[in-house]
Amino acid sequence: MKKLKIITWILLLLNCAVCFADDIKPGTKPKIIFREDWGARPALSDISQYKYDGKQSPTKIVLHNTALGAKSGKDAVKEIQNFHMDNDHWSDIGYNFLIDYSGTIYEGRYLYYVPSHAGQTKEANGTHDLTKDPDYNTIGIAFLGSSDQPWSAAQEQSAIQLINYFLTVYPKIEKIMTHAEVRQDILSSGLTPVGDFDSNICPGSATAKNIKTIKDCIIWSLRNKT
Ligand SMILES: [Zn+2]
Numbered sequence: 001m002k003k004l005k006i007i008t009w010i011l012l013l014l015n016c017a018v019c020f021a022d023d024i025k026p027g028t029k030p031k032i033i034f035r036e037d038w039g040a041r042p043a044l045s046d047i048s049q050y051k052y053d054g055k056q057s058p059t060k061i062v063l064h065n066t067a068l069g070a071k072s073g074k075d076a077v078k079e080i081q082n083f084h085m086d087n088d089h090w091s092d093i094g095y096n097f098l099i100d101y102s103g104t105i106y107e108g109r110y111l112y113y114v115p116s117h118a119g120q121t122k123e124a125n126g127t128h129d130l131t132k133d134p135d136y137n138t139i140g141i142a143f144l145g146s147s148d149q150p151w152s153a154a155q156e157q158s159a160i161q162l163i164n165y166f167l168t169v170y171p172k173i174e175k176i177m178t179h180a181e182v183r184q185d186i187l188s189s190g191l192t193p194v195g196d197f198d199s200n201i202c203p204g205s206a207t208a209k210n211i212k213t214i215k216d217c218i219i220w221s222l223r224n225k226t
Contacts, residue, residue, distance in 0.1 A: 027168045027222045030161040033106045038074040043092035050114040060175045062118050064142040065203040071144050072102040095142040103154025115140045118182040122192040147204030156210050160217040167222040
């Protein structure tokens with residue numbers, strides 16, 4: 001019994017070390033590669049329909065896995081933007097931020113537009129009411145990876161730093177969710193999701209430990225220190 005207690009304490013201490021390792025400073029703005037620096041294509045003009053009426057006020061952060069492999073670098077981010085614009089025919093890349101396998105953070109869709117990452121609802125599409133869109137007032141963060149592989153430690157650390165920074169600037173953020181959890185939320189709130197979704201795919205069960213670490217290292221008290 002005593003041995004178990006000691007092991008628990010060691011694990012707790014190790015967990016703290018994970019949260020504050022190296023240059024992770026709670027609440028400070030992490031280095032972000034902005035659109036112009038990774039060579040993003042300009043969004044199509046019809047993105048204007050997704051502009052928030054007033055200032056955006058994110059309440060949720062949604063975590064995703066991309067499906068194009070555990071890659072790093074600007075070209076990998078461009079590949080995702082091209083896929084969203086050319087294959088999916090979206091106005092721009094869907095995610096607000098992307099974290100490559102080496103832990104580098106990239107700016108995706110500008111935060112003043114409703115992003116496109118957690119699906120659609122029949123209600124939002126039918127009435128053009130963006131407030132019924134699951135992406136409304138969310139920040140979508142995508143991890144470059146594949147569904148059967150965990151995220152790297154560098155991705156984990158960058159996500160912790162990025163989310164802790166968001167807590168200092170967006171006081172209404174109250175939840176960190178996975179794409180699969182958003183899907184459940186849509187169903188339980190009486191809205192009708194559009195399209196098929198396999199909850200095992202995004203973010204994928206291999207990332208469960210990463211998500212737990214990220215959630216354990218979120219410093220919710222930071223929202224009072226803007
Ligand atoms: Zn997803």
